[in-house]
Amino acid sequence: MLAALGSQNASGAELLPYTVRNDSVPAPLGGLSGDPRRGRDIVLDRRRGNCLICHSAPVAGEPFQGELGPPLAGVGSRLDAGQIRLRLIDQSRISPRTIMPPYYRIEGLRDVDPAYRDRPALDAQEIEDMVAYLRTLTD
């Protein structure tokens, strides 16, 4: 429970504290600034974001795009940075039954593979990079 507020996890990495306001986390995690080019790579990388398993995005040369979540095209017009950030941290705070994985959460997960236990799926810098990239996807 307290883990989300910044305790040490097993690998010694820190889950940075953040504040949720309405449906948004207004401040960047750890005050980090994101790089949209790195964010794009993370979104596409099958071993990191692997977001296109569920979403489509306006990127050329990606034949198999997912259809379980809404298209990411235009998301930068629909949502501000803080709203995107919370959805990446933990979409279930907005829709408890969502199928979208929580990318920056470690508590309340069950039967996690030991190789991934006690650390978030993506780190704070990766979250900020993706926020920066998704903000560029405007209509």
Place this chain on the structure above:
Amino acid sequence: MIASLITPLITPLPTHADPLPSGTGFLSEDLQARQADEAANPGMLWVDEGARLWQSPQGATGASCASCHGDATTSMRGIATRYPAVDATSGALLNLEDRINLCRTRHQKAEPYPYESDPLLGLTAYVARQSLGLPMDVETGGAAAPFYAAGEAFFHRRQGQLNLSCAQCHDDNAGRSLRGDTISHGLGNGYPAYRLEWQSLGSLQRRLRSCSFGVRAVQFDYGSPDYLALELYLAKRAQGVAIETPAIRR
């Protein structure tokens, strides 16, 4: 569209008037044709090996499966439709692999075959093949009830770092595409199956380990109580679905 994705976490198993569609229907026509053609289906190599082992004397007793069970085409017809099942002697839940290994240890006085070994896959596929086209029909009451309940709970609970339940993919999103794959209803009626990705026949539990891996969850050991109970639940989900072993899968 989005609303339909936000479906309840615990979806009660619908009372299916009709059986759920087999995973075969989600394959390309070409793969479906290869599966149906005994000469082209690579899984038949294992079935042929199983047929040979059926006749082979084994263990301290020197008995073959045939010594006790005779002609498999009659004695084993319909057996696979009832597995997993509880063994009356031990009270343990057994899948078909375990049942065959129990005959090796109990009746042949031989060592059990390891999971995923070619002889065990072969014998399992050979026994299951004798039920080709027959509808799945497992027992879930009586001694099987606690196993069934455990499997049902497993199927519906979120797991792994990606926090997804089996049901969220195989109930709520069946028919939708997950990148290159179309998600089926997650039935076991074609197993052991030949998966192109494996370039081999593999058991249902091997497939379950892939799904666990996909959500970064614990991959339970072969033969673990968790996966056995899950197999029983999947078999009940497949009630009425025809056995297709050895199926071909991507």
